[in-house]
Structure formats: structure tokens, C-alpha cells
Amino acid sequence: MHYNTIEVIFVNSKNIIFVEANNAQLISEEVRMPAQGEVLVKLCVSTISSGTERANLTGCKTVSWITPDIKTPGFPRRSGYSSAGIVEQVGEGVTSVKVGDRVALSWSTHNQYVTISERNVYPIGDLPFEDAALFHISTFPLAAIRKCRLEIGESAIIMGLGVLGLVAIPLLKTAGAAPIIAVDPVAEKRQKALELGADYVLDPYDADFAKTVKEITDGGAKVGIEVTGVGAGLNGILDCMARFGRVALLGCTRNSDFTIDYYRKVHGPGITLIGAHTEARPAAESHGGWWTQRDDVNTTMRLTQMGRLKLSDMIDETYSPEQAHEVYTRLATEPSFPLVQFDWRRMS
Numbered sequence: 001m002h003y004n005t006i007e008v009i010f011v012n013s014k015n016i017i018f019v020e021a022n023n024a025q026l027i028s029e030e031v032r033m034p035a036q037g038e039v040l041v042k043l044c045v046s047t048i049s050s051g052t053e054r055a056n057l058t059g060c061k062t063v064s065w066i067t068p069d070i071k072t073p074g075f076p077r078r079s080g081y082s083s084a085g086i087v088e089q090v091g092e093g094v095t096s097v098k099v100g101d102r103v104a105l106s107w108s109t110h111n112q113y114v115t116i117s118e119r120n121v122y123p124i125g126d127l128p129f130e131d132a133a134l135f136h137i138s139t140f141p142l143a144a145i146r147k148c149r150l151e152i153g154e155s156a157i158i159m160g161l162g163v164l165g166l167v168a169i170p171l172l173k174t175a176g177a178a179p180i181i182a183v184d185p186v187a188e189k190r191q192k193a194l195e196l197g198a199d200y201v202l203d204p205y206d207a208d209f210a211k212t213v214k215e216i217t218d219g220g221a222k223v224g225i226e227v228t229g230v231g232a233g234l235n236g237i238l239d240c241m242a243r244f245g246r247v248a249l250l251g252c253t254r255n256s257d258f259t260i261d262y263y264r265k266v267h268g269p270g271i272t273l274i275g276a277h278t279e280a281r282p283a284a285e286s287h288g289g290w291w292t293q294r295d296d297v298n299t300t301m302r303l304t305q306m307g308r309l310k311l312s313d314m315i316d317e318t319y320s321p322e323q324a325h326e327v328y329t330r331l332a333t334e335p336s337f338p339l340v341q342f343d344w345r346r347m348s
Contacts, residue, residue: 024328152176231258
């Protein structure tokens with residue numbers, strides 16, 4: 001029996017772990033070798049998803065979509081799910097990648113060495129690791145846009161300009177949305193949205209916010225991507241929608257203690273609310289509006305290869321994993337956090 005492997009000369013991996021609330025540390029742990037159908041990857045770049053990782057880091061109570069029970073995350077915890085690196089070793093039966101391949105990963109963690117299922121590994125050829133480390137996270141807004149069935153020339157509004165909201169802008173532009181309205185209370189994020197291709201940027205706290213959107217769109221946006229994950233964000237975007245508009249709930253609204261005027265804002269105008277959790281997708285076969293994770297990653301990769309998408313242009317700051325404690329302290333305390341990547345090649 002032959003294995004596509006190389007001799008492993010390391011025994012430990014330096015991993016970012018949330019050891020307690022608001023405390024991230026770089027800790028050395030033993031590496032688990034790949035079993036059947038698994039791949040061992042040495043990370044080069046990983047991306048922080050600020051909303052999800054802040055929730056994990058702070059230990060806030062969350063509501064599971066599977067059960068209504070309130071759950072409090074325990075510690076230690078690991079996070080990070082969008083990264084890229086080089087294949088170090090493969091387990092029995094792996095055929096899609098080989099040792100030395102440059103790859104993007106889905107559902108990884110901020111680990112120096114990641115042992116992961118082959119189905120979450122994607123060869124990237126010579127594409128930059130910085131772009132590839134954003135491929136997985138880009139599938140979140142991509143799936144939301146697909147589920148809204150956006151058509152060329154339809155207006156679109158994005159509520160919230162964190163990582164997912166910003167990535168949605170060039171994807172909407174590629175898909176033919178016009179105009180694209182990006183909304184956030186932080187002026188720096190609105191400026192970045194303009195640089196990424198938004199046609200208009202607005203502050204949701206402006207007195208005439210909804211009125212302005214309807215003037216820009218001649219009656220309201222056809223497609224809405226709600227990424228704030230808070231009830232006020234959903235309430236606000238509904239005020240901006242056209243009759244028969246479609247709103248994707250991309251942000252994880254973990255607090256169920258809020259309500260909206262469903263009769264006036266949803267029922268009467270015929271608004272469609274779409275659950276857009278990234279795992280609400282088919283496992284094996286893509287079809288209209290509902291694509292698999294692998295097909296969406298490959299879409300993002302093709303757009304990058306053809307020069308239509310440059311995700312790395314969105315990166316604000318890059319750090320060594322050795323600076324993880326300081327970086328995550330900022331994440332826990334700063335209301336507006338930049339788009340940050342860890343460069344694992346920088347470790348001493």
C-alpha cells in the first residue's frame with residue numbers, strides 16, 4: 001500500500017486558542033497525523049471573521065439554530081475557518097491533492113498545522129495565499145446573493161460592512177446589481193465600500209435614511225443583504241425594500257428578544273425573508289439559487305483567476321500569530337474591527 005506522504009519532522013503545532021473569555025494565547029500542541037480521507041496542511045495565511053470570532057472570544061450566550069436552548073460557550077475554544085497553506089501529508093484514499101500543493105481551506109482553525117477532511121481542501125495553483133484565505137468566507141455572502149435570485153440591473157442594499165458585507169460588494173457588482181448601496185455607521189467602512197465598488201454609502205442613523213434609499217432606487221431596493229446580526233439592522237433594512245423585495249438574513253442574529261412590525265414591513269409589501277446561514281446549503285448537488293460549498297469556493301476561485309475579483313484588496317492589517325493576544329484583545333474591545341489576516345510565515 002502506497003501513501004502520498006513525506007517524512008514528518010515536527011511534533012508540535014503552534015495554535016491560537018481562546019483559553020478563557022477575552023484571552024487568546026499561542027499554545028504549542030501535538031500534531032494529529034491525517035487519517036483516511038484527511039489532509040495535513042501547514043498554514044501560510046488565515047483570516048479573522050470578526051463577528052463569529054468575537055462571539056466565541058467573549059463567551060457570549062448564543063441561540064442555536066438547532067435547538068432553542070440558550071447555550072454558553074465553554075473554554076478553551078478554537079476559531080478561524082478560512083485559510084490557505086501547503087499540503088504536508090495526505091491520508092489513505094486522498095486523491096484530489098498531493099504533498100506540496102498550495103490549497104485553500106474551509107472550516108479550518110488558526111493552527112500552524114491543520115488536519116482536515118479532504119472535502120474541505122481546494123487546490124489553488126499559483127493564486128496568492130492572501131486571496132485564497134478569503135475564499136471560504138466569501139462563499140457566505142455569495143450564497144446569500146444566490147438565494148435572493150438577484151437579476152442583472154436590480155438594486156441591492158447591504159446593511160453592515162464587516163467582512164461579509166464588504167465581500168458582498170464586489171460579488172454584487174459582478175452579478176450585475178445596480179445600484180449597490182452600502183450601509184454602516186462607521187465613516188471609514190463607508191469609504192472602503194466606495195473603493196470596493198459601492199455606488200452609494202449611507203449612515204443608517206441619518207434621519208432620512210430609508211427615504212434616501214427609496215429615492216436612489218426609485219421605490220426601494222429589490223435585494224437586501226442583512227449582515228449586522230441585530231434586530232435593529234433587520235428592522236432598518238425592511239424600511240428600505242421595494243414591494244416583493246427579498247432579504248437574506250446573512251448576519252447571525254443570536255438574540256431572539258426583538259420584534260418587528262411584520263404586517264406593515266413584511267406581510268403587506270410581500271417581502272421574502274431568506275435564512276442565509278452558510279450551512280443552509282445542499283451537500284452534494286447545486287441547483288438554482290442553492291449551491292454547494294465546493295461549487296461556491298470554485299466560483300470565487302474562477303473569478304479571482306480571471307481578474308474579476310481581488311479579495312486581498314480588502315485586507316487592512318496583517319500580523320504574525322505571535323501577536324494573537326494583542327490582536328484579539330482589540331477584537332474584544334473595539335466596536336469597529338478591521339479585516340485582519342495572520343501570516344504564519346512570519347513566526348520566528
